[in-house]
Amino acid sequence: MEAPNFLKQIVEKDLESKKYAKVITRFPPEPNGYLHIGHAKSICLNFGLANDFGGQCHLRFDDTNPETEDVEYVESIQADVKWLGFDWNKNLFYASDYFQQIYEWAVDLIKKDKAYVCSLDESELREYRGNFTTPGKDSPHRNRTVTENLDLFERMKNGEFAEGEHVLRAKIDMKSPNMNMRDPLLYRIRKVHHHKTGNQWCIYPMYDFAHPLSDAIEKITHSICTLEFQDHRPFYDWCIENCSVPAQPKQYEFARLNMTFLVMSKRKLLQLVKENLVMGWDDPRMPTISGIRRRGYMPEAMHEFAKRIGVAKAESLIDFEILEACVRDDLDQRSIRAMAVLRPIKVVISNLPEGHKEELEASAHPKKVELGKRKLFFTKEIFIDESDFKENPESDFFRLSLGKEVRLRNAYVIRCDEVKKDSTGKVTELICTYLPETKAGKPTADGRKIKGIIHWVSATECINAEVRLYGRLFSVADPENTPDGKDFKQNLNQNSLTVISNAKLEPSMTVANHENRYQFERVGYFCLDSKDSKPEKLVFNMTVDLATGH
Ligand code: ATP
Ligand code: MG
Numbered sequence: 164m165e166a167p168n169f170l171k172q173i174v175e176k177d178l179e180s181k182k183y184a185k186v187i188t189r190f191p192p193e194p195n196g197y198l199h200i201g202h203a204k205s206i207c208l209n210f211g212l213a214n215d216f217g218g219q220c221h222l223r224f225d226d227t228n229p230e231t232e233d234v235e236y237v238e239s240i241q242a243d244v245k246w247l248g249f250d251w252n253k254n255l256f257y258a259s260d261y262f263q264q265i266y267e268w269a270v271d272l273i274k275k276d277k278a279y280v281c282s283l284d285e286s287e288l289r290e291y292r293g294n295f296t297t298p299g300k301d302s303p304h305r306n307r308t309v310t311e312n313l314d315l316f317e318r319m320k321n322g323e324f325a326e327g328e329h330v331l332r333a334k335i336d337m338k339s340p341n342m343n344m345r346d347p348l349l350y351r352i353r354k355v356h357h358h359k360t361g362n363q364w365c366i367y368p369m370y371d372f373a374h375p376l377s378d379a380i381e382k383i384t385h386s387i388c389t390l391e392f393q394d395h396r397p398f399y400d401w402c403i404e405n406c407s408v409p410a411q412p413k414q415y416e417f418a419r420l421n422m423t424f425l426v427m428s429k430r431k432l433l434q435l436v437k438e439n440l441v442m443g444w445d446d447p448r449m450p451t452i453s454g455i456r457r458r459g460y461m462p463e464a465m466h467e468f469a470k471r472i473g474v475a476k477a478e479s480l481i482d483f484e485i486l487e488a489c490v491r492d493d494l495d496q497r498s499i500r501a502m503a504v505l506r507p508i509k510v511v512i513s514n515l516p517e518g519h520k521e522e523l524e525a526s527a528h529p530k531k532v533e534l535g536k537r538k539l540f541f542t543k544e545i546f547i548d549e550s551d552f553k554e555n556p557e558s559d560f561f562r563l564s565l566g567k568e569v570r571l572r573n574a575y576v577i578r579c580d581e582v583k584k585d586s587t588g589k590v591t592e593l594i595c596t597y598l599p600e601t602k603a604g605k606p607t608a609d610g611r612k613i614k615g616i617i618h619w620v621s622a623t624e625c626i627n628a629e630v631r632l633y634g635r636l637f638s639v640a641d642p643e644n645t646p647d648g649k650d651f652k653q654n655l656n657q658n659s660l661t662v663i664s665n666a667k668l669e670p671s672m673t674v675a676n677h678e679n680r681y682q683f684e685r686v687g688y689f690c691l692d693s694k695d696s697k698p699e700k701l702v703f704n705m706t707v708d709l710a711t712g713h
Contacts, residue, residue, distance in 0.1 A: 164470070164471055165470045165471070165473070166470065166471060166472060166473025166474075166475075167473050167474075167475070168208075168473050168474040169417075169474060169475065169476065170208065170212065170385070170387060170415060170417060170474050171212065171215070171474070173385070173415065174186050174212055174216055174385060175216070177384070177385075178216060183384045185217070185218050185219070185384075186212060186213060186216045186217075186218030186219075186384050186385060187213070187218055187219055187220075187221070187381065187382055187383050187384045187385075188209040188210075188212050188213050188218065188219075188220045188221070188383065188384070188385055188386075188387060189209060189220060189221040189222070189223050189256075189378065189381060189383050189386070190202075190205060190206050190209045190210065190220060190221070190222055190223070190244065191223045191224075191225045191258075191374070191377075192224060192225065192240050193224070193225045193226065193227075193228065193231075193232065193370075194224050194226055194232045194233060194234075194236035194237045194240060194358070195228065195231040195232050195233070195236060195429060196236060196429030196430070196432060196433050196444075197236065197239050197240075197243070197429070197432070197444040197445075197451040197452070197453055198239070198240055198243045198244075198451065198452045198453075199427050199429070199432065199449075199450045199451050199452065200420065200422065200425070200427065200450045200451075200452070200455065200465075200486070201419055201420040201421075201427040202243075202452070203243075203247060203452055203465050203468075203469070204419075204420040204469055204472070205387070205389075206243075206244055206247055206249060207247070207465065207466060207469035208387060208417070208469070208474055209387055210244075210247075210249035211469070212385070212387075214249075218384075219252070219254055220249070220251060220254070221251060221254040221255075221256055221381055221383070222240075222241070222244060222251040222254065222255050222256070223255075223256040223257065223258065223377060223381070224237060224240070224256070224257045224258065224259075225258050225370060225373070225374065225377070226257055226258055226259045226357070226358065226359060227258055227259070227367055227368055227369065227370050227373045228367070228370070229353060229355045229356065229357040229358065229367060230353065230355055232357075232358050233358055234358050237358065239444070239453060241255075242453075243452040243453060243456075246452065246456055246462055247452070247462050247465060247466075248462045248466070254381075256377070256381060257359055258368075258373045258374075258377045259357060259359045259360050260359075261373070261376065261377055261380055262360060262363075262364055262367075262368070264376070264380065265368045265372070265373055265376050265377075266320070266366075266368075268376060268406040268407070268408075269316070269331060269349055269350060269368070269372075270313065270316065271406065271407065272333065272349070272405060272406065273309060273312045273313055273316060273331075274309060274313070275405070276309055276334065277333060277334050277405055278312070278331055278332060278333050278334055278349055279302075279304060279305055279306075279307050279312050279331070279332055279334055280304065280307060280311075280312050280315040280316055280319070280329050280330070280331055280332075281302045281304045281305070281329065281330050281331075281332045281346075282304050282328065282329050283302055283303075283304070284327060285327060288330070288348075291337070292337075292342065292345050293337075293342075293345065294342075295342070298337065298338040299337035299338065299339075299342075299345040299346075300337060301337050302332070302337075302346065305334065305346070315329060316331055316350075319331070319350070319352055319365075319366050320364075320365070320366050322354070322365045324352055325352070325354075326351075326352045326353060326354055327351075327352065328352065329352065330348050330349075330350060330351050330352075331348070331349045331350035331351075331366075332346045332347065332348055332349060333346055333347050333349055333372075333398075333401070334346060335347070335398075335401065341394055341397055342394070343371070343394055343395050343397065343398045344397055344398060344401070347369070347371060347372075347398055348369050348372075349368060349369060349372045350366045350367065350368055350369065350372075351366065351367060351369065352365055352366055353365065353366070353367050371395055371398055371399070371402075372402060374386075374399070375399045375400075375402040375403050375412065375414075376402060376406060376408060378410075378412040379403060379406075379408035379409060379410045379411070379412055380408070380409065380410075382409065382410040382412070383410070383412040384412060384413070385412070385413065385415055386399075386412045386413065386414045386415065387414075387415050387416075387417065388414060388415075388416055388417075389416060389417065389418070389419040390416045390417065390418055390419065390476070390478065391419075392414065392416055393416045395414075396414050396416070399414045400414075416476070417474050417475065417476065418474075418475050418476060418477055418478045418479060419478075420472070420481060421478070421479070421480045421481065422450070422480070422481045422482070422483050422486070423480060423481070423482050423483045423640040423641065424483045424635040424636065424637050424639070424640055424642070425450045425483065425636065425637065425642070426450075426637070426642055426643055426651060427450060431643075431651060432444070432449065432450070432451060434652065435449070435652070435655075438652070440652060440655060441636075445457045445694075447459075447631070447633055447692075447704050448633050448635075448636040448659050448660065449636065450636070456693075457692065457693050457694070457704065458633070458690075458704055458706050459494075459680060459688065459689065459690030459704055459706030459707075460490050460706060461490075461493050461494070461497070461680070463493050464486075464489045464490045464492070464493035464494075465489075467489045467492065467493065468485065468486050468489040471485060471489060472485065480641075483635070487707050488710070490688075490706065490707050491688070491707055491709070491710055494680050494682065494688040494706060494707070495682070496531075497679075497680050498528070498679075498680045498681055498682040498688055499527045499528060499534060499537075499679055499680070499681050499682070500525070500526070500527055500528060500529070500537075500681070500682050500684055501537065501668065501669050501671055501672050501681055501682070501683055501684070502539070502572065502573075502618040502619060502620050502668075502669045502683065502684050503618075503620070503628075503630070503666055503667065503668045503669070503672070503683035503684075503686060503689075503703075504546040504547060504548050504618065504619065504620050504666065504667045504668075505548060505630055505632075505663050505666045505683075505686065506548055506549040506550065506663070507546035507547070507548070507549070507620075507622075507665075507666075507667050508546065508547060508548070508549050508552060508590060508591075508592070508593065509544060509545075509546060509591070509592045509593070509622060510544070510545045510546065510547055510577070510592070510593045510594075510595050510619070511543065511544055511592060511593070511594050511595070512543050512544075512545070512577065512595055512596070512597050513580065513594050513595065513596055514596050514597060515542070515543040515597065516543070517543060518543070519541075519542060519543050520540050520541075520542050520621075520623075520624065521540065521541040521542075522538055522539070522540060523538070523539040523540070523541055523573055523574055523602075523603065524536050524537070524538060524539070524573075525537050525539055525572075525573040527671075537669070537671040538670070538671060539573055539574070539621070539669055539670075539671075540621045540623075540624035540670065541574050541575070541621065542621040542622065542623050542624055543623075544621070544622035544623060545571070545619045545620065545621055545622055546619060546620050546621075546622050546625070546667045547563065547571075547593075547617055547618070547619045548617070548618070549590075551563055551569070551617040551618075552564065552579070552590065552593060554582055554590065561614040561615035562615045562617050563577070563579050563593070563595075563615070563617065564579065565579050565580075565581075565582055566578070566579065566580075567579060568598075568607075568613050569613065569615040569616070569617055570601070570604075570613045570615065570616045570617070571616075571617065571618075571619045572616050572617065572618050572619065572684060572685075573603065574602070574603070574619065575597045575598055575599070575601045575602055576597070576598045576601040576607060576613050577595040577596065577597045577598070578595060578596050578597075578598070579593050579594070579595050580594050580595060580596055581593070581594035582594075601613075617685070618683075618684050618685050618686075620667045620668065620669045621669075621670075622667070624670050625667045625668060625669060625670060626667075626668050626669075626670060626672055626673055626701070627665055627666070627667065627668075627700075628666050628668050628672070628700070628701040628702065628703055629662065629663065629664050629665075629666070629695075629700065629701070629702045629703070630662075630663040630666040630689070630702075630703045630705065631660065631661070631662055631663075631692065631702065631703065631704050631705065632660070632661040632662075632663065632705045633659060633660060633661075633704070633705055634656055634658055634659045634660075634661075635656050635659060636655065636656060636659050637654045637655060637656055638654060638655070638656040638657075639654050642654035642655075666703075668683075668701075672701070675691055675701060675703075676691070677690070677691050677693060677696075680706070681703075682709075685709070686705075686708070686709070687705050687706070687707060687708040687709050688705070688706040688707050688708075688709075689703040689704060689705055689706060690703065690704055690706055691703060691704075692704050
C-alpha cells in the first residue's frame with residue numbers, strides 16, 4: 164500500500180524534461196542529538212528518491228552551531244542511516260568543510276554592498292526587526308562603507324571583538340512582509356570550540372546562509388526540507404542568486420511527520436535524557452532510531468511505514484498504530500515462535516508420574532517450514548499464565564477454570580480438579596488431569612469441543628529471563644499540547660515500563676540471539692536487549708504486542 168509522494172513526481176518530471184541529468188539529494192542533520200522517527204521519514208525520502216532514479220544522496224552534517232554539536236551525535240547519526248539500509252558512498256560532508264568558501268562569499272557580498280556589519284545588540288536587533296504587523300527599521304549601521312565593512316568583518320574573523328559585539332547581515336529589505344528578508348544575519352561571533360574545526364574559527368555562518376551555499380557546492384538538485392522552511396525559501400533563493408555558486412539548487416518543502424503519543428523534537432528528547440526521565444537516547448520507549456532499534460523494530464518496517472504515510476504538503480498527525488501495524492506485519496514474517504509465561508502459576512498434572520519428561524515438537528513458524536522445529540518437554544509440573552485461570556469465570560471465559568478443560572498449545576488437553584491457595588487466598592497451584600488421547604491437537608475420546616487454547620512451559624525444563632514490557636511514553640495523544648502552559652513532560656506515562664524479572668521461557672530460547680526476532684505466542688513480539696542481555700541472564704524487550712483481537 165503506497166501513498167502518494169508529490170516529490171517523486173517532481174523529480175520524475177525534471178529528469179524527463181532533461182532539466183537534470185541526475186538527481187542529487189541530501190540528508191542534512193544537525194549533529195545536536197540523536198535522530199528520531201521523523202528523521203527516518205526524511206532519510207527514506209531523500210535516499211529513496213536517489214535510489215529510485217539512479218541518483219545520489221549525500222549525508223551532510225549541518226554543523227554551524229558549535230555549542231550544541233558533538234561527535235557522539237555525528238557517530239550515532241551515521242549508524243542510524245546505515246541501519247536504515249542507506250549508503251552515502253563517498254558523499255559524506257560537513258558544512259564546516261565549506262567555512263572558508265562561505266566566508267569568501269560573504270566577503271564578496273560585502274564588496275557588492277549586499278552585506279554589512281551591524282553593531283546592534285541582540286535586543287536592539289529584535290526591536291529593529293519589527294513583527295508581522297510592524298515593518299522593520301533600518302539599522303543605524305546599514306550605510307557603513309564597503310571598506311569599513313570589510314575591515315570590521317576581517318577583524319570579527321580575527322577574534323578582535325567579543326561575542327555579540329557585531330554581526331554580519333544581508334542588505335535586503337527591512338520592510339519586507341517576509342520577516343526572513345529583513346536583513347537576516349549571515350554571521351555571528353562565537354568563541355567556542357567546534358567539533359570539527361576546533362578553534363580555527365570564531366565567526367560562524369547562520370544556518371540559513373550556510374545551507375543553500377552548501378547545497379550549491381554539492382550541486383544538489385532537489386533540496387528537500389520540512390514546511391517550516393517555506394518562508395525561508397526567498398532567502399535561500401537570494402543566497403543562490405547573489406553568490407557566485409557553481410549550481411542552482413531548488414528548495415522543496417514537505418509536511419514533517421508528527422505522531423500521536425510522541426514528541427518529535429531533538430530538543431525535547433534531549434530534556435528527557437538529561438533529566439533522567441528515560442534510560443538514555445536509546446531507551447526502547449524513545450522515538451529515536453536507536454530507541455526503536457533496541458526495541459526490536461526492523462529497518463524494513465520503517466521503509467514500509469514511510470511508504471504507507473507518503474509525502475504531502477499538508478500537515479497531519481499520524482496515528483502511532485500505523486507504525487505498529489507495519490512493525491507487526493514485518494515481525495510476523497520473520498519471528499521464531501516460542502512459549503513464554505510472564506506471570507507463572509504452577510500446574511501439577513496428577514496423572515503423570517514423578518520425573519515424567521515427554522518430548523514434543525512444534526514448528527518455529529506457522530508458515531515458514533525452513534525455520535525448522537523446536538523441542539518442548541511435557542512434564543509433571545508446568546507453568547501457565549495467571550491470567551489464563553479464573554476460579555469463577557464469566558460465561559465467555561474459555562481458558563482454565565475449576566472443573567473445566569483447556570488445551571495446552573502443542574500438547575494436551577487438561578482439566579482442573581483442584582485449586583490450592585495460600586493463607587491470603589491467593590491461588591498458588593492448580594491440580595489437573597491430562598487427557599492422553601488429545602496429543603498435539605487430537606480430539607477428546609468423545610469428540611467434545613475444547614474452545615480455549617493456552618500457552619505453557621515445563622516448570623522443570625524452562626529458562627528464567629527478564630522481560631521488559633513497554634507502554635506508550637506519553638499518556639496523552641498530543642503531549643505537546645499543554646494549554647495551561649504546563650511542561651510537556653507532565654504528560655509522560657508513569658507506567659510506561661514494566662519489568663518482569665522472573666518470566667519462564669521454553670528451553671529453545673536458550674539459543675536466542677540478537678539477530679533473530681521472537682514471537683512469544685499469545686503475548687507479543689520480543690527481541691533480546693542489546694545492552695543488558697547476557698548469556699547467563701537473558702533480557703527481552705517487548706517490541707510490540709499482538710494486534711488487538713488476539
Ligand atoms: P528537531 O526539531 O527534532 O531538532 P530538526 O529539523 O531541527 O529536528 P535537523 O537535524 O535539522 O533536525 O533535521 C535534519 C533533516 O530532517 C531536515 O531536513 C529536517 O527537515 C528533517 N526532519 C526533522 N524532523 C522531521 C520530521 N518530524 N519529519 C520529517 N522530517 C524531519
Ligand atoms: Mg534543525
